Amino acid sequence: MSTLTAKDFASDQDVKWCPGCGDYSILKQVQSILPETGLKPEEIVFVSGIGCSSRFPYYMNTYGMHSIHGRAATIATGLKMTRPELSVWIITGDGDGLSIGGNHTIHLLRRNLDVQVLLFNNEIYGLTKGQYSPTSEFGKKTKSSPYGTIDHPINPIALALGAQGTFVARTIDRDPQHLRYILREAVNHSGTSFVEIYQNCNVFNDGAFNAFSDKNQKAETTINLIKGEPLIFGTNRDKGIRLDGCRPEIVPLDGSYSPDDLWIHDPSDLNKAWMLANFFEMPGSESFFPRPFGIFYQTSRPTYEYLVNHQLNLAKSKSTDASISKLIAGNITWVVE
Amino acid sequence: MGDIQTVEKATILFAGDSGDGIQLAGTQFSLTTALLGNDLSTFPDYPAEIRAPAGTIAGVSGFKINFGSTEIFTPGGEVDTLVVMNAAALKKNLSTLKKGGLIIANSNGFDKKNLELAGLAPHQNPLSDGSLYGYKLIEVECTRLTREVLKDTGLSTREIDRSRNMFMLGLVYWLYTRDLQPTIEFFNKKFANQPSVAEANIKALKAGYNFGETIEETAVRFQIRKAQLPPGHYRSITGNEALALGLVAAAQKASLKLFYSSYPITPASDILHLLAGYKAFDVITFQAEDEIAAIGAAIGASYGGNLAVTGTSGPGMALKTEAIGLAIMLELPLVIINVQRGGPSTGLPTKTEQADLFQAIHGRNGESPLIVMAASTPANCFQMAYMASKLAIEHMTPVILLSDGYLANGAEPWLIPDYHLLEKITPRFATAERDATYMPYARNADLVRSWAIPGTPGLMHRVGGLEKEDITGTVSYDPENHQKMVHIRREKILKVADYLPKAEIEEGDQQGDLLIIGWGSTYGAIKVATQNLRKKGLKVAQLHLNYIYPLQKNLCDIVHNFSEILIPELNMGQLAYILKSELGIKPYELHKVKGQPFLAKEIEEKALQILSCNKKTCTHQV
Numbered sequence A: 001m002s003t004l005t006a007k008d009f010a011s012d013q014d015v016k017w018c019p020g021c022g023d024y025s026i027l028k029q030v031q032s033i034l035p036e037t038g039l040k041p042e043e044i045v046f047v048s049g050i051g052c053s054s055r056f057p058y059y060m061n062t063y064g065m066h067s068i069h070g071r072a073a074t075i076a077t078g079l080k081m082t083r084p085e086l087s088v089w090i091i092t093g094d095g096d097g098l099s100i101g102g103n104h105t106i107h108l109l110r111r112n113l114d115v116q117v118l119l120f121n122n123e124i125y126g127l128t129k130g131q132y133s134p135t136s137e138f139g140k141k142t143k144s145s146p147y148g149t150i151d152h153p154i155n156p157i158a159l160a161l162g163a164q165g166t167f168v169a170r171t172i173d174r175d176p177q178h179l180r181y182i183l184r185e186a187v188n189h190s191g192t193s194f195v196e197i198y199q200n201c202n203v204f205n206d207g208a209f210n211a212f213s214d215k216n217q218k219a220e221t222t223i224n225l226i227k228g229e230p231l232i233f234g235t236n237r238d239k240g241i242r243l244d245g246c247r248p249e250i251v252p253l254d255g256s257y258s259p260d261d262l263w264i265h266d267p268s269d270l271n272k273a274w275m276l277a278n279f280f281e282m283p284g285s286e287s288f289f290p291r292p293f294g295i296f297y298q299t300s301r302p303t304y305e306y307l308v309n310h311q312l313n314l315a316k317s318k319s320t321d322a323s324i325s326k327l328i329a330g331n332i333t334w335v336v337e
Numbered sequence B: 001m002g003d004i005q006t007v008e009k010a011t012i013l014f015a016g017d018s019g020d021g022i023q024l025a026g027t028q029f030s031l032t033t034a035l036l037g038n039d040l041s042t043f044p045d046y047p048a049e050i051r052a053p054a055g056t057i058a059g060v061s062g063f064k065i066n067f068g069s070t071e072i073f074t075p076g077g078e079v080d081t082l083v084v085m086n087a088a089a090l091k092k093n094l095s096t097l098k099k100g101g102l103i104i105a106n107s108n109g110f111d112k113k114n115l116e117l118a119g120l121a122p123h124q125n126p127l128s129d130g131s132l133y134g135y136k137l138i139e140v141e142c143t144r145l146t147r148e149v150l151k152d153t154g155l156s157t158r159e160i161d162r163s164r165n166m167f168m169l170g171l172v173y174w175l176y177t178r179d180l181q182p183t184i185e186f187f188n189k190k191f192a193n194q195p196s197v198a199e200a201n202i203k204a205l206k207a208g209y210n211f212g213e214t215i216e217e218t219a220v221r222f223q224i225r226k227a228q229l230p231p232g233h234y235r236s237i238t239g240n241e242a243l244a245l246g247l248v249a250a251a252q253k254a255s256l257k258l259f260y261s262s263y264p265i266t267p268a269s270d271i272l273h274l275l276a277g278y279k280a281f282d283v284i285t286f287q288a289e290d291e292i293a294a295i296g297a298a299i300g301a302s303y304g305g306n307l308a309v310t311g312t313s314g315p316g317m318a319l320k321t322e323a324i325g326l327a328i329m330l331e332l333p334l335v336i337i338n339v340q341r342g343g344p345s346t347g348l349p350t351k352t353e354q355a356d357l358f359q360a361i362h363g364r365n366g367e368s369p370l371i372v373m374a375a376s377t378p379a380n381c382f383q384m385a386y387m388a389s390k391l392a393i394e395h396m397t398p399v400i401l402l403s404d405g406y407l408a409n410g411a412e413p414w415l416i417p418d419y420h421l422l423e424k425i426t427p428r429f430a431t432a433e434r435d436a437t438y439m440p441y442a443r444n445a446d447l448v449r450s451w452a453i454p455g456t457p458g459l460m461h462r463v464g465g466l467e468k469e470d471i472t473g474t475v476s477y478d479p480e481n482h483q484k485m486v487h488i489r490r491e492k493i494l495k496v497a498d499y500l501p502k503a504e505i506e507e508g509d510q511q512g513d514l515l516i517i518g519w520g521s522t523y524g525a526i527k528v529a530t531q532n533l534r535k536k537g538l539k540v541a542q543l544h545l546n547y548i549y550p551l552q553k554n555l556c557d558i559v560h561n562f563s564e565i566l567i568p569e570l571n572m573g574q575l576a577y578i579l580k581s582e583l584g585i586k587p588y589e590l591h592k593v594k595g596q597p598f599l600a601k602e603i604e605e606k607a608l609q610i611l612s613c614n615k616k617t618c619t620h621q622v
């Protein structure tokens, strides 16, 4: 068993995020779960794009590449296809992974490479100092939207499900324990683990997720998804969600309904995952459902790198007499004397 | 039955509708001709639209082959024999036929409908209105005869009509005294599971050949003796095939996996198709979601310690630009193949041009030098792909290798190289260090850093697109450091020149009145032009560049031995622009941007004009 500690995974670089940024917590939780994985630092590669979150690899004492905007998924794909034994992590953000790199996120998910995607969602462009992002809420006033945005925000979980992701989860920087739990599950999953992490940008979008992290509100505004458990929430755990056919509804657990009547979380059910993904309204809205945290969906499908290398090995085993000289010569040759 | 006349060389153009199987007929003719020992060069010319309206000029597909008993360097200029399947094919190509040349026409392709599709009135049938006066004409009811021959095969008329090309091919085989056997074997092998299809094609082929025996119109058949080529084993090869093989050979030589990622694009896709079938040679191919992903994946594979290659054409190059810059910063080996086509934008997807040279050398943000090379013939693509891989790996840098549509699809006989005699390729892998901290941007005397791949204990390090501190590789915004790093990256590429073979005069003497400098696929046309000019007693020589950045060191010595220099290019003078500043020369220029390769005579005419130009009055703007 490995005797490494979190420190062994930290580089000697000074961490340069703004004081109080949610990124610190994520960095810390990643460093703290890595010793449990049994992975050695040299077996791990962090690949990032551009944005505040993408400086992450510099702080890890592993292999790492801080690449270009939106393209971390593509680089990770080429790396994992050819070096399947490595543990490859993609660090991205809402701008990097859902705007400029949206296309690659989709194709990474459908191919199902065994990598972890940590998407730091802070609903803002931090590095460029405060423009709205594809996850910013409709009407948000930012430097580039002084009159409020007119862009309908993207729903990252729904996108990941739509792209046939095999592991789709959400967690939040302010809940280290939950974050560690999701990270562990993500590492253990064979296939692309898509983890949306609500991350507070205390400089340009402070409090964007307060409604879901504030101690006084979160019991009412969030719901913790646990496999096999009924969907219960509320300060006194007095509310539940049940399914009326295909329609979810919030019911009181006051005797008229019991936990047995409730929707039992089943992460293998894609239809239910889709419904949960669409619990996407803000508190106060008429159709509000508590925001789910946890694993929405998980299924098993062969990984891309497995399929690639399986084909390769099959071809090699079928033609053990493959000769490069013969390949160069081709099938039809003639001799000039 | 006609007499058999021996000729030194011949040029045939097969033309018909893109659904007529012209490319197959052309490649079969080439193969048979190669097996007979002739030297040859081919040029397929097909429409950009897969389903251009049948029977129209836009839908005409062509395949040109020049073959002979002497060395052949181009697909030829004027055509000796024009084979046309319909009116549109004749209308489009008649101007390329030499005076007195032979037309073999499928007269069933000249009915009212076909004439109309070709934009001709019913009374304008060129086969009968006298407009072909001065040419020889063999009319053959190819459609009807093929149907007749195959009527008992049980195939539908549609299926039968697909064999018309073989009837025509059989007739051309007869005319040029070729052997049917290679094509018969091809069909037997290709349609081993559909013997009826194989049989129909073979029957049509033989019927076409026998038809030749029965016609009286032509008095003459042709025979072309074997070419005097250097002895050895030969095969026929296209540029794209040669690129694919060169990459596999390089990967094997370097004991690396080959990773090739690409997004489908004309005319580069064949490289992907070919490599996808070479899995047994440790070749991983990846059809990416877009051009950017294709190069991104290649960078990832390179970071992982593989020979990584991405291939595309001009528009795809434009998309890859930012990632190429990243590869320059990362100082990782990467081969980027641009099979150029007519531009700008989507341009002329199936036509050839060499107008991406500036893009290759300069088309990135910041000071971003890399190696730029260009292949000159279909077979040369092998050598260039091999060298591009070698230089990328040994100098830890991206390399752009330029090919073009003409090389990609053109074929020629190739003296098969001995794999064992190919130069060594030595990757500079960093090995595990226990005590010392690994310095990712420490360099050797050639300024090349080492390749520390993930998985190696003790070498964990971070790289990225931000400016690096010299040696340590940590992020640095220090002004002095940036200046230093920009210089280092440039010097590193310039030092590659120490490893390039010397430039040599390709044709002609070491000094003279005119030096014709070319690069890329204009090689053959310039070679033939130079030979022809020299036959006239003129002091002309040819220099052809495979390496454009950096340039070979001895270029200066060569160019100054000539009074005048001509640079013909399929662009508006991009190499000329570069050489003017790099070598201080004042060349004449010849620009052609028609989507078509040079004809040797176009270069000859320009050269003659220059040589007869009175220097006192000449302003260098001929």
Ligand code: SF4
Pocket (backbone or CB within 6 Å): A016, A017, A018, A020, A021, A022, A023, A052, A053, A122, A126, A127, A200, A201, A202, A203, A204
């Ligand atoms: S700008 Fe925002 S996201 Fe970026 S480091 Fe600062 S607090 Fe964090």
